[in-house]
Amino acid sequence: MMATKLMRSAALAICIAMAVMAVAAPAPGPWDQPAAALAGQIAGILGPGPVQLNLHNLSSIPGNDVAPIRRLIEQDLTARGVTIGGAETANSIRITLSESARQRVWVAEIVEGDQTQVAMVDLPLAKVEQPQFAGGLLLRKEQIIAGSEPILAALPISGRLVTLEPQQIVIYAATPGNGWRVQQRVSIVQRLPLARDPRGVLIPLADGSGFEASIAGVACAGTGPAAGSWNVQCHASDDPWTILQAPILEAPAQGGAAAPAAVFKAFYNASRNYFVGVVTPGVGVDLPAFYSAALVPRAAGNAALLIDGVDGKVQLAENGALAAVAGTRDWGSDVAALHSGCETGTQLITSGSGEAVSDSLRAYEVPALEAVPVSAPLAMEGAVMALWAAPDAKSVTAVVRKAANQYEVDRVTALCN
Amino acid sequence: MLRRFAISFLLVSAGACAWGRTRPHYGGTLRVEVAGDGIHSSGGLVLRLVLDGLTQMGADGSPQPGLAISWKAESSDHRWEFQLRPGVQFHNGLPLTADRVVASLNQSCNGNCPWTTVRALGASVVFLGDSPMPNLPWLLAQSEYLISLTDDGSGRAPAYYIGTGAFEFSDQDQGQPQDQSSSRSLVANDGYWQGRPFVDKIALSTGRSIRDQWLDLSVGRADVVEVPPEEMRQAQQQRQTVIGSPPVTLLALTISETGALANPMLRTSIAEAVDRAALFNVIFQKQGEITASLLPQEMTGYAFLFPTGRDLNKALELRGGLNTPPLTMGVEGGGAMMLAAQRIALNLREAGFDVQAADMNRVPHPDLTLRTLPIAGSDAAAAMEGLLRAAGEPVAVPRQSTAELFRAEREFLDRRTLVPLIDLPRAYAIGPRVRDFALGADGTPDLASASLEDAP
Numbered sequence: 001m002m003a004t005k006l007m008r009s010a011a012l013a014i015c016i017a018m019a020v021m022a023v024a025a026p027a028p029g030p031w032d033q034p035a036a037a038l039a040g041q042i043a044g045i046l047g048p049g050p051v052q053l054n055l056h057n058l059s060s061i062p063g064n065d066v067a068p069i070r071r072l073i074e075q076d077l078t079a080r081g082v083t084i085g086g087a088e089t090a091n092s093i094r095i096t097l098s099e100s101a102r103q104r105v106w107v108a109e110i111v112e113g114d115q116t117q118v119a120m121v122d123l124p125l126a127k128v129e130q131p132q133f134a135g136g137l138l139l140r141k142e143q144i145i146a147g148s149e150p151i152l153a154a155l156p157i158s159g160r161l162v163t164l165e166p167q168q169i170v171i172y173a174a175t176p177g178n179g180w181r182v183q184q185r186v187s188i189v190q191r192l193p194l195a196r197d198p199r200g201v202l203i204p205l206a207d208g209s210g211f212e213a214s215i216a217g218v219a220c221a222g223t224g225p226a227a228g229s230w231n232v233q234c235h236a237s238d239d240p241w242t243i244l245q246a247p248i249l250e251a252p253a254q255g256g257a258a259a260p261a262a263v264f265k266a267f268y269n270a271s272r273n274y275f276v277g278v279v280t281p282g283v284g285v286d287l288p289a290f291y292s293a294a295l296v297p298r299a300a301g302n303a304a305l306l307i308d309g310v311d312g313k314v315q316l317a318e319n320g321a322l323a324a325v326a327g328t329r330d331w332g333s334d335v336a337a338l339h340s341g342c343e344t345g346t347q348l349i350t351s352g353s354g355e356a357v358s359d360s361l362r363a364y365e366v367p368a369l370e371a372v373p374v375s376a377p378l379a380m381e382g383a384v385m386a387l388w389a390a391p392d393a394k395s396v397t398a399v400v401r402k403a404a405n406q407y408e409v410d411r412v413t414a415l416c417n
Numbered sequence: 418m419l420r421r422f423a424i425s426f427l428l429v430s431a432g433a434c435a436w437g438r439t440r441p442h443y444g445g446t447l448r449v450e451v452a453g454d455g456i457h458s459s460g461g462l463v464l465r466l467v468l469d470g471l472t473q474m475g476a477d478g479s480p481q482p483g484l485a486i487s488w489k490a491e492s493s494d495h496r497w498e499f500q501l502r503p504g505v506q507f508h509n510g511l512p513l514t515a516d517r518v519v520a521s522l523n524q525s526c527n528g529n530c531p532w533t534t535v536r537a538l539g540a541s542v543v544f545l546g547d548s549p550m551p552n553l554p555w556l557l558a559q560s561e562y563l564i565s566l567t568d569d570g571s572g573r574a575p576a577y578y579i580g581t582g583a584f585e586f587s588d589q590d591q592g593q594p595q596d597q598s599s600s601r602s603l604v605a606n607d608g609y610w611q612g613r614p615f616v617d618k619i620a621l622s623t624g625r626s627i628r629d630q631w632l633d634l635s636v637g638r639a640d641v642v643e644v645p646p647e648e649m650r651q652a653q654q655q656r657q658t659v660i661g662s663p664p665v666t667l668l669a670l671t672i673s674e675t676g677a678l679a680n681p682m683l684r685t686s687i688a689e690a691v692d693r694a695a696l697f698n699v700i701f702q703k704q705g706e707i708t709a710s711l712l713p714q715e716m717t718g719y720a721f722l723f724p725t726g727r728d729l730n731k732a733l734e735l736r737g738g739l740n741t742p743p744l745t746m747g748v749e750g751g752g753a754m755m756l757a758a759q760r761i762a763l764n765l766r767e768a769g770f771d772v773q774a775a776d777m778n779r780v781p782h783p784d785l786t787l788r789t790l791p792i793a794g795s796d797a798a799a800a801m802e803g804l805l806r807a808a809g810e811p812v813a814v815p816r817q818s819t820a821e822l823f824r825a826e827r828e829f830l831d832r833r834t835l836v837p838l839i840d841l842p843r844a845y846a847i848g849p850r851v852r853d854f855a856l857g858a859d860g861t862p863d864l865a866s867a868s869l870e871d872a873p
Contacts, residue, residue: 196612
């Protein structure tokens, strides 16, 4: 009886131990598969027997990962009958953890007497995560879509995403769990040659019923969705583009006051890549040519127009005068307003002034005539090609061109610290 | 490891500006100076400005649409069909058609092509090969296969290159023979299918010595000048703004399989006798990378398997009592190339070979040739095939695993007809007006995307 009890207890203990081991067994790591593959090739060449093993790391694999990799390979070799050690053996394996620009390459040089054979396995390069920085505001980005076609502008509207390409407007619909899928494409007949730095604008209609799209020589209007599709009409146009849609309340200027504006339009130089400086309604002062503009809220409840000039100068049009804004040396050519609710409530998000391949976004506030950074730069891993406020202004939409001419639309939001 | 792939390096940055960096400005004239003619030298700089290929090399090394918008392979890569981009015109207004593309391609490689036949099929170009052509989309991005008009519309061959590219020869240049002019003006193609270039014009001065180029850059008479690899250190010391590429050329010694060096033991002896480290340290001023592999380590990850050291004892042992008559070495290019050839001749003399180095034009059938071969793009299989084709070995390199690529390379190098020596970068120095200057995957400047800071 006692023996039976003991046997039952022992069996139970073994079952529990096995269950615990099964639960506690580590998931396969990133190196398990390539280690097994390389060991398999080596064993196929050498066959069972003793061997000396050396391992060198020429790759970006961290030093503290090398010993575990060596252990994995040794275990896999041992399981295949290749025993490690024994100075008396003439056979040796020299393993090199190497890599190219595209992939890791693990190489084994197997020496048997005066013969050397080579085994090799490829494995993908792991992506290195970029550290995030803390600041008064934390910018973060979320990819919405990506593709290989150039995207000039993107607009989230009515649960859809509208993108403007040089020759078409694409409307995406969100699908639960599957991201965005193309719902509709509308061709744009281009009458002008494509520019090298093409630009375009997508702006929601004031009543939220649709959007306006502008590219060089063409204007489009989209309304909907009705019965699942949008009605989009395009026509040749040299009219000014709607670039901002918010009230601009300006103190009266000498020689004529600017009226509050529901929309704000600017004439675009169709053969270049900038707005010529003629805006409607006027702001009581002549503007120079500029690349982008944003409205800066003022403490009095009004707003001033900030322009990012072709000459690199950032200026504020306010009270019928134009004044340079200091602290904008790191600014690129794109700026958009973000109503984050943090700090003073509204920040300007700007692209960086660095080399195009390593662009970044950063939040600023302009309390007077000086731009004050309120966030750390957010690396965009590509060149920021366009930057526009979302209709609710609680995020900005950035179009980023990646190194391999891939385009990505990102939603950029801010967290208060 | 990735350092050198990221070295489109700015050795000395331009001075800080008071205002932020803007989008690129349109307008102005970019002044470029080169030592050669810009067509057969400098990586075919002029050709890259005037002509386009069916494909173009993406930054990641993959082939991207060029004059072809799509392509597909059939019959195990024996047949490829490339769909042409609609609406593209040559600079003289003639439309791009499949027939014109076929005529250009037939002229480009004179029968030594990766394909057996190429023909027009509607708006497509079809390539047929007796052997598989796994790397064809990559190869078609190379300078050799750029598309130019072979008939100016009146049944005559054009006197100058007429392409579809970002720039075209100016009116006054069109009357001059394209390989004899000492200066050229290239004007922006307003209707370019990839977008008009930012600068209005490129003033290209050819046949300028490096010393004169640097002088012109220093006094503001030039915006872009060449920096040979062996001069990069000096350029850095002079605080020039130097933009360099990853390795894009392989300095190599090719050995004739016929004649005095038909015996593979002698060829191996020569390979073992060459002192790469001396070439690298002394002649090329430690620029680039010593190699015994066809492709750089960054491209394959296995270049370290080919030992680069000199083994004079082994060279002497392999040569043994074999007698060889005096050998000739042809040298492609002068300057550092000739110095390198003389250094190699000294190495070989120590191994018992009597070698005379001379300009390639003076040695019709050399036993040895010191030359540079292109490493085009960052795709290993395609780059290897392109390099082997340039070396006169038209073989298709399979697009399989790294291990297969290594086996193919080792098999070729074991013949000892080509001895890799040094991977070399290409570099340019730029003036303070120039912005967004970048080098393509083959080290050729992308001048269509460059702009001028002081443009109107």
